[in-house]
Amino acid sequence: MPLHPDPEAPTETLLHADDDTPLARLCLRDDGSVAADVRPLPGVAPGDVAGQARRDLAGLRLETAHGGLGAALVAGGLTVLRAATEMRHDLTDLPAPPALPVGWSLAAAGWDSDLAEACAAAYGPDHPEGPWRADDTREIRAMFEAADPVPPLSGASARVVGPDGRSAGHVLCAGPVPWTDDTCGWILNLAVAPYAQHNGLGRALLTHALRGTRAAGLPTLGLQVADRNPAQRMYDDAGFRPVTRVLAVRLPG
Known part of the structure; x- marks a missing residue:
């Protein structure tokens, strides 16, 4: 079989060549429909990983921060579904909580x-992040109802x-999350309804997430933001710094 559990990392999977040579590590998410954080093992050519992935991960969404693998997939004719920047905040020099408009307030996450x-x-x-889907609602409800796949970080999340x-928007955080090499909190979703935008509510939610993550004892807060997302400026202003680029493609099949 081309996919095997990684004996060194129980949450990860190894992609093998047809002769059983290990080629890459990855994380299977969303009931196996997403091959995330795909990265070639040392000394393995990105083109070999790209070719094997097209055969053995056919039909999956593949996400990678490995520049060589991303280039090999695009050179093979695949279209980039999403290009994003992964960012981190070291939770020092946090912005002060902004004043909310009269009548508006932050409430417990839910x-x-x-x-x-x-x-x-x-x-x-x-x-730029794509339209809201019924699956998004199901995933968030599962987090609150069954802590699946991760429980919300309650002190950093709010409506x-x-x-x-x-409710006109929220920030939803989890942490520490299992899909990063470092120990950090993660912003899974930050949204404000169009009728409530341009009132500083997004910044208020983001500041709450930063302060709540630090209060939870986590050293950093991370997120991904897609290219052309206007929220990028808000994250920059709040002190987030880019860490790496992440590309997502759909493998045919």
Whole structure:
């Protein structure tokens, strides 16, 4: 079989060549539909990994921060689904919590129909991160209801609530997360409904996430932001720094 559990890292999988030579490490996510953090083993040519992945991971979404592997996949005719920058904040020099507009407040993290509606509106069909999907709602609900795949980092997560008492956005964090080499918290989602934007609510949620992550004793907070996402400027201003580039492609099959 081309895929084997990695004996050195229980959460990872090894991609093998047809002669059983190990070629790359990866993490299978989302019920096996995503091959994330794919990286060639030392001394393995990226082209060999790309060719084997096309055969043995056919139909999966492949994500990699390895520049050579990304180039080999694109050179083989695959289209980039998403190009993003992975960023980190070292949780020093945190911004002060901004004042919220009159009638607005931050509330405990959770999930409700108003928040689902707000996220769906925030991630429209032309959003750089892609449109909101029913799967996104299911994944977030599973985090709150069954801590699957990871539990929310409650002190760093919050909803923003308007004068009418309805949820208009949120920040959802987890940590420490199993998909990074370093120990860090992670922003899984930050969204504000279009009708509530341009009121500083996104910055308020981001500041809450930063301060809550530090209070939880984690050394850094990470995230990914897609190219052309206007939130990039907010992250830059808050002190996040780029770590690496991540490309995602769909393997045919």
